[in-house]
Amino acid sequence: MDALAPTPTILEGPSLRQRLAAYGFDAVTLLVVPAAIFSLLLFVYPFAFGFILSFEPKAGGDWLANYKRFFSDPFLYETIGKTLGLAVPVTLLNLLIAVPIAFRVRLMRRQRLLTTILVLPITLGTVLVAEGLLNYLGPQGWFNRTLMTFGLISQPLKLVHNYWGVFASLVITGFPFTFLLTLSYVTGIDPALEQAAATLGASAWQRFRHIYLPLLMPGFAITFCLSFVQAFSVFPSAVLLGEPAGLTRVISIAAYQAAFEEYDYPMASAVAMIMGFVQLAIVVAVLASRGLFYRGPASGAKG
Amino acid sequence: MTIALSQFEEVRLDRVSRDFGTLNALRDISLTIRRREFIALLGPSGCGKSTTLNCIAGLLPVTGGAIWLDKHRVDTLRPEERGFGMVFQNYALFPHLNVRQNIGFGLKMRGTLKAEMDRKVDEALSLVRLQGQEHKLPGQLSGGQQQRVAIARAIVIEPPLVLMDEPLSNLDAKLRLEMRAEIRRIHNELGATTIYVTHDQDEALSLADRIVVLRDGVIRQVGTPKELYEQPAHLDVADFMGFRNKLKGRVLSSTNDRAVIDVNGAQIHGIAREKLSSGSSAYAAIRPDDLVVGEPGPNSLAVTVDTIEYRGREFVGTAHSHGGHDFVFRSHVSVEPGSQIHLHAGDERILVFAEPIQGRA
Numbered sequence: 001m002d003a004l005a006p007t008p009t010i011l012e013g014p015s016l017r018q019r020l021a022a023y024g025f026d027a028v029t030l031l032v033v034p035a036a037i038f039s040l041l042l043f044v045y046p047f048a049f050g051f052i053l054s055f056e057p058k059a060g061g062d063w064l065a066n067y068k069r070f071f072s073d074p075f076l077y078e079t080i081g082k083t084l085g086l087a088v089p090v091t092l093l094n095l096l097i098a099v100p101i102a103f104r105v106r107l108m109r110r111q112r113l114l115t116t117i118l119v120l121p122i123t124l125g126t127v128l129v130a131e132g133l134l135n136y137l138g139p140q141g142w143f144n145r146t147l148m149t150f151g152l153i154s155q156p157l158k159l160v161h162n163y164w165g166v167f168a169s170l171v172i173t174g175f176p177f178t179f180l181l182t183l184s185y186v187t188g189i190d191p192a193l194e195q196a197a198a199t200l201g202a203s204a205w206q207r208f209r210h211i212y213l214p215l216l217m218p219g220f221a222i223t224f225c226l227s228f229v230q231a232f233s234v235f236p237s238a239v240l241l242g243e244p245a246g247l248t249r250v251i252s253i254a255a256y257q258a259a260f261e262e263y264d265y266p267m268a269s270a271v272a273m274i275m276g277f278v279q280l281a282i283v284v285a286v287l288a289s290r291g292l293f294y295r296g297p298a299s300g301a302k303g
Numbered sequence: 304m305t306i307a308l309s310q311f312e313e314v315r316l317d318r319v320s321r322d323f324g325t326l327n328a329l330r331d332i333s334l335t336i337r338r339r340e341f342i343a344l345l346g347p348s349g350c351g352k353s354t355t356l357n358c359i360a361g362l363l364p365v366t367g368g369a370i371w372l373d374k375h376r377v378d379t380l381r382p383e384e385r386g387f388g389m390v391f392q393n394y395a396l397f398p399h400l401n402v403r404q405n406i407g408f409g410l411k412m413r414g415t416l417k418a419e420m421d422r423k424v425d426e427a428l429s430l431v432r433l434q435g436q437e438h439k440l441p442g443q444l445s446g447g448q449q450q451r452v453a454i455a456r457a458i459v460i461e462p463p464l465v466l467m468d469e470p471l472s473n474l475d476a477k478l479r480l481e482m483r484a485e486i487r488r489i490h491n492e493l494g495a496t497t498i499y500v501t502h503d504q505d506e507a508l509s510l511a512d513r514i515v516v517l518r519d520g521v522i523r524q525v526g527t528p529k530e531l532y533e534q535p536a537h538l539d540v541a542d543f544m545g546f547r548n549k550l551k552g553r554v555l556s557s558t559n560d561r562a563v564i565d566v567n568g569a570q571i572h573g574i575a576r577e578k579l580s581s582g583s584s585a586y587a588a589i590r591p592d593d594l595v596v597g598e599p600g601p602n603s604l605a606v607t608v609d610t611i612e613y614r615g616r617e618f619v620g621t622a623h624s625h626g627g628h629d630f631v632f633r634s635h636v637s638v639e640p641g642s643q644i645h646l647h648a649g650d651e652r653i654l655v656f657a658e659p660i661q662g663r664a
Contacts, residue, residue, distance in 0.1 A: 192395035195362050198382040199389040200409035200460060210408070214399045294399030296442050 054270035066270035076271070079251040080278055086163070086238075086250065087231035090170040091224055094178040098223075102183040103212075115183070118176045126173050130240040133169055134160055165241035166248045170231050178227045185219030186212075217293040225283045232279050251275045308495055309386070309463040311373050313337050314359075319378070320367030321354050321520075328354045329520045331368070336464070336498065341490055343511035344500045345543065351520040352500045356466050359498065361385050372463060383412075388457030390467040394449045396441035402452050403428075403437040409460035427455040430489060447478045454486070458493060465490075467499045471506065483510060504543050508532060516540050536576060538586050538656040546588035546654065547631045550604075554579045554655075562655040567626030569604050573653030584658040589648045591619065594632035597647035604647075606630055608640050622646065 020026065057065040070076045105111055121129060137143050137159040144156040159165055189212065197207045235252040242248030251271065259268035314336040321329040329351045336342050344352040357363040359370060361382030370378040377385050388409075396405050406427050410420045428434050431451035441449055450470060457465055470486070471479045487510050490497050501507050507514045508528040516523045516531065516539075524536040535541035538549065552566035562575035564585050571587045579585055597603060606622040611634075618637050622630045622644070632646055 190393070190395065192391050192393060193397060195360075195382070196389065196391055196395035196456075197397070197408070197412075198362070199360055199385075199387060199466075200456065201383045201386060201412040202408070203383055203412075206412055210412075211397060294440075296398055296440070 050269040050272055053266050054273050056266050058264045058266050066267050067274070069267070070270060070274060075249075076254055079249055079254045080274070082248065083232055083234070083250040083252075083275075084278070086166055086170060086234060086248065087228055090167060090174060090231045091178070091228040094171060094175050094227055095182065095220060095224060097175065098179040098182040099186075099216075099220075101179060102186040103208075105183060106187050115180065118179055120176075121172050122176050126169065126236045127240070129172050130169050130237045133165065133172070133241055137165065137168065160241050162243050163247050166234065166238050169237035169241050170234060173237070174227055174231055177230065178223055181223040181226065182220070185216055185223070188219075189215055214293055218290045218295050221286050221290045225286055228282060228286075229279055232275070232282075251278075308458075308461050308493055311338060311463045311496075313373065314464055314496070315371040316355075316359070316368070317371065318368040319355070319358060319365050319370060321351075321358055321363060322366045327520055329358065329365075332517075332520075332522055333368075334515060334522065334525065336496060338496055339494050341487070341497045341499065341510060341512045343507035343514045344498065344517060345502070345504060345507040345514050346517035346523075347502060347543075349519075350517040352502075352517050353468055354520075355517070356389075356468050356498060356500050359464070360387055360389050360466050386460065386462055387464045387466055388460055388462035390450075390453045390457050390465070390470045392469045392472060394441070394453040394473075396449055396452055396456075398441055401438050401440055402433060402444070405441065405452055406437075406455045406459050408456065413460070423459050424455075427459040430458070430492065431455040431485070446474050447482060450474065450482055451485070454489060458489070458495065463496065465495050465497045467497060469500055469502070471501075471503075479506075486510065504545070516543060534576070535588075535654065538588060538659055541576075541588045541654060541656065545590050547591055548587075548589040548594060548628075550587045550589070550628050551658075552585060552587060554581050554583050554585045556581060557655075561650075564655055566604070566628070567624065570601065571604075571653060571655075572602055572650045573655045574651065575655045577655075577657040579655065579657055586656045586658065588654045588656060589652060591631040591633050593648045593652035594630065594646045595648070596632070596634050596636065596638060596644050599645050600647070602648055602650065602653065603645045604628075604630075606644060606646055608638050608642050608644060610640055611638055613637070 014022075017026075054066055055063045057063070059065070062068065105114060108114065135141050139156040139158070143159070144153070147153045148156065159168070193211055193215075194207050197211045202210065233252055234250055235256070238244060238248045238250045238253060242250075244253055252275070255268050255271040255275065258264050258271055316332050316334040316336075319329060319332040320327065332351075332355060334342075344355055346352045354363060358365045358378070361377075361380060361384075365378050368378075369376055397408065400408065403424055407420050407424045410423060415423070424437075428437055431454055433448060433451050433455065436444065436448060441452065444452065450473075453470070467486070471482055474482060483506060486497075486499075489495070499507075499510060508531075511528060513525060514528055514531050515525050518539050524531060524540045526534075531540065532544050535544050535546070542549065550566045550571065552564035552571065555563045555565050555570065557563075557575055557579040560575050562573055562579050562585070564571050564573070564587055566587060573587055599605070604624055606624045609621045609623060611618050611620040618634045620632050620634055620638060622632065624630070630646060638644055
């Protein structure tokens with residue numbers, strides 16, 4: 001800390017404090033400390049702990065034993081594919097629905113009421129939505145009973161305790177988040193750009209294709225990543241609405257079983273690490289593809 | 304020249320109205336724009352000049368009236384079907400496209416062949432003098448260059464009508480003068496028909512063939528710059544044309560185009576620009592240039608000098624009279640602040656207007 005004291009020497013040029021300040025380090029930088037401690041204790045330490053633990057198999061043996069076991073047991077490694085099979089289509093669908101709605105809402109004056117209604121599912125939480133769907137989409141639920149009353153089906157559709165139950169629940173809980181992010185990106189684009197394109201002869205589709213889409217792609221990439229990470233860590237709805245021993249045995253179920261049914265924490269840590277790695281790989285791939293698109297400010301004027 | 308603007312005889316606005324809820328932004332705007340004319344829509348903010356332009360461009364639907372391009376009704380067409388070129392106040396350049404792609408955008412939307420597109424874009428680039436910048440993104444250009452791109456982009460599609468919405472308001476003073484001359488040069492070289500929205504009377508006077516003065520969504524006067532400058536029809540037009548001294552008084556007599564009004568006991572003789580009835584309120588309007596320091600006598604008012612500024616060739620002073628009127632005047636000699644002087648203007652230099660109707664002033 002001595003180094004931070006002002007040095008009275010003139011011949012040596014700027015003091016350390018001045019040189020640090022030139023790089024953006026000054027007393028205000030210290031305000032970062034609480035946040036740094038917080039993330040160190042609650043993120044970095046548990047992460048590092050889990051990372052190391054995953055290399056110390058409970059049964060002893062090879063330090064990579066947990067990973068070898070994961071990738072040799074189809075019951076375990078297939079969870080990656082099953083989770084991706086849920087998270088990727090759900091995220092894409094949410095984005096696909098959110099874009100046209102955001103384009104419409106952008107022009108509305110009573111945005112607030114609508115966004116409030118749309119945000120409601122977030123506040124309800126996944127468990128409540130899952131319970132609701134169980135009743136609504138179940139064999140004796142309103143949905144099947146209505147369809148049967150109108151004679152559209154003779155047997156109740158199996159919509160819960162399978163892939164589609166989890167899918168529906170993820171769409172419902174994930175959509176508001178995707179929509180709000182999309183809306184903020186869409187409204188961030190200067191409407192004069194669209195008007196300019198219109199006066200230059202671009203039809204509505206051409207305006208979307210040549211102006212909005214290229215400007216929105218980076219925002220869509222971020223939205224995809226954040227929504228995808230949420231969907232990838234699906235757990236309650238996969239258990240409640242899905243087929244947790246079969247088609248919707250997602251990766252978080254595998255981690256849960258390792259930790260709380262087999263009491264094999266090192267194995268659970270290994271599963272968590274693999275889960276993190278898969279998410280990271282997808283996110284990095286998507287963000288890297290942003291480099292293909294223009295990423296500057298989305299308004300024509302300077303400043 | 305490969306850029307040949309579509310030919311037509313006239314664009315006609317026939318009692319165009321635009322309401323925003325209960326607010327009448329435009330009321331019965333009727334105007335005929337002839338081919339190759341440079342029209343300036345002039346007025347204070349909120350007068351409806353940008354609304355008029357947006358209605359012509361199709362960005363705002365009209366709520367009444369019609370717009371005709373010769374025999375074709377265009378106000379029912381979508382903007383992309385009208386084919387009018389528009390230059391926006393903030394340029395609205397596509398930030399992800401380079402200069403060449405921005406300029407070529409309209410041609411690309413029309414499915415123009417590559418070779419022809421290249422030729423036209425090259426010509427537009429040379430017309431706005433931006434050769435060598437074609438691969439830069441808009442963010443890498445200065446304000447003046449961005450403006451040139453916006454103009455090139457609007458004219459390269461060969462529109463019958465070029466619409467400009469305060470295109471110079473984001474530029475600094477020096478660049479503004481430069482671009483003003485450029486806009487007129489491009490207009491002349493192309494033989495374009497231009498509608499230009501501005502709130503700056505200097506711009507309107509120096510650029511336009513005809514000026515349309517708008518106020519509260521109504522056309523107040525249409526005329527050549529000279530007509531508007533010398534013979535403003537109403538007090539608010541006069542105000543816009545630099546008649547900064549407005550003296551309220553009472554009409555003593557009014558015959559033909561002459562009027563005498565009483566301003567706090569002083570008799571002011573001037574030219575009547577509106578119908579005046581004896582005894583009613585009226586305003587005498589005088590430009591600062593026409594107010595000279597003189598002796599007591601006819602058309603002369605006693606005032607107290609408030610400030611005096613040196614402006615190189617002359618002095619600009621402010622003063623107030625007993626009756627509470629404020630004055631701006633020019634003088635070749637300096638006068639002391641606080642001193643009593645007489646300001647005088649010739650009969651021909653004073654315009655007399657009727658008191659404006661409330662809500663319209």
